[in-house]
Amino acid sequence: MQTTEAGTRQFDVVIVGGGPAGLSAALMLGRARRSVLVIDAGQPRNRAAAHMHGLLSRDGMSPLELLERGRLEASRYGVQFAEGVVTGIDRIDGGFRVHGPESISARRVVVATGLVDVLPDVPGVQQLWGTAAVVCPYCDGWEVRDQPLGVIATSPMSRNQAHLLRQWTSELTVFGAAEAGIPEVELAGLRARGIRLAPAALEVSGSLGELEVRTGDGTHRVSRVFVGARPRPSDALLTSLGCATLDTPAGPFVSTDPSGQTSVDGVWAIGNVADMKALVPISLGAGTHAATQINISLLEEEIAKVVV
Ligand SMILES: Cc1cc2nc3c(=O)[nH]c(=O)nc-3n(C[C@H](O)[C@H](O)[C@H](O)COP(=O)(O)OP(=O)(O)OC[C@H]3O[C@@H](n4cnc5c(N)ncnc54)[C@H](O)[C@@H]3O)c2cc1C
Incomplete structure (x- = not known):
């Protein structure tokens, strides 16, 4: 992490949303020695459930305990955390400006903001x-x-x-x-x-x-x-960046490649925000997949800068 003269913190990757998808991406990017900030509003979709099922080796665990453990694990690799709501993301030269609890700049952004069940x-x-x-x-x-x-x-x-x-x-x-x-x-x-x-x-x-x-x-x-709750993706940050969507029987969802990359260069969307069927294990896997691709994209950028 670096800080500009104006005091803006700069990260390789800012992850918006600290649920299973966002934390899983953070863990792998931290292990890859990338500077990572997770900004989370603390409202995971399954927060009202006492137990979580179908996650191998963690069947029956409290969803909030999973996230607590995830934050602890990711922080061991230098991942930083901020509480709050991200209100906007703008493109800037070389990356993005993320507006939230503070203004941050990032080379890549991951939006893992989940969905809201409209009851x-x-x-x-x-x-x-x-x-x-x-x-x-x-x-x-x-x-x-x-x-x-x-x-x-x-x-x-x-x-x-x-x-x-x-x-x-x-x-x-x-x-x-x-x-x-x-x-x-x-x-x-x-x-x-x-x-x-x-x-x-x-x-x-x-x-x-x-x-x-x-x-x-x-x-x-x-x-x-x-x-029959209606899934409403929390995708305003993505659509305002111009990310393409795909019509599904439940309404439009942001479309991505298998790694979660959206149609906007440098922007990934993972977990329920892009896939309403992403249960916890699927969201965890999506985070891992995105992290490896993001790391490669940063690496290629670094190679291109030095190789003429
Ligand atoms: C009642 C219920 C029970 C469930 N039980 C299971 C189960 O047993 N097993 C299972 O596999 N799945 C279960 N699920 C599904 C599970 O909740 C999802 O698979 C999982 O939450 C998806 O993870 P995610 O990271 O995509 O989103 P989330 O877990 O929803 O995390 C998104 C995070 O992003 C934050 N956020 C949103 N917008 C912003 C913003 N603008 N700025 C900053 N932060 C933001 C939110 O506050 C939240 O903390 C259940 C769902 C429900 C509703």
């Missing part, structure tokens, strides 16, 4: 989010296998969540399937697999294992509800 406007869902109301059967299905479960449908894509969840229980009710726009032929497919259809949820109350879902036809008891 349906059903009273109770927000309060229960991460415990009794969740989104991912792979993450939270096993613990409630063979128990009565619910799906709160929000769009025709909820058909997929319902069919998937049927693998974990034979006692599954979908709330508001028709209201969410799932076509009749698909409703028949759900019924054919023994999935019950109920009117839209009006309110969810109780706690994990003892939930009550109130609908127009009464009250249904389930252990957990899986919610």
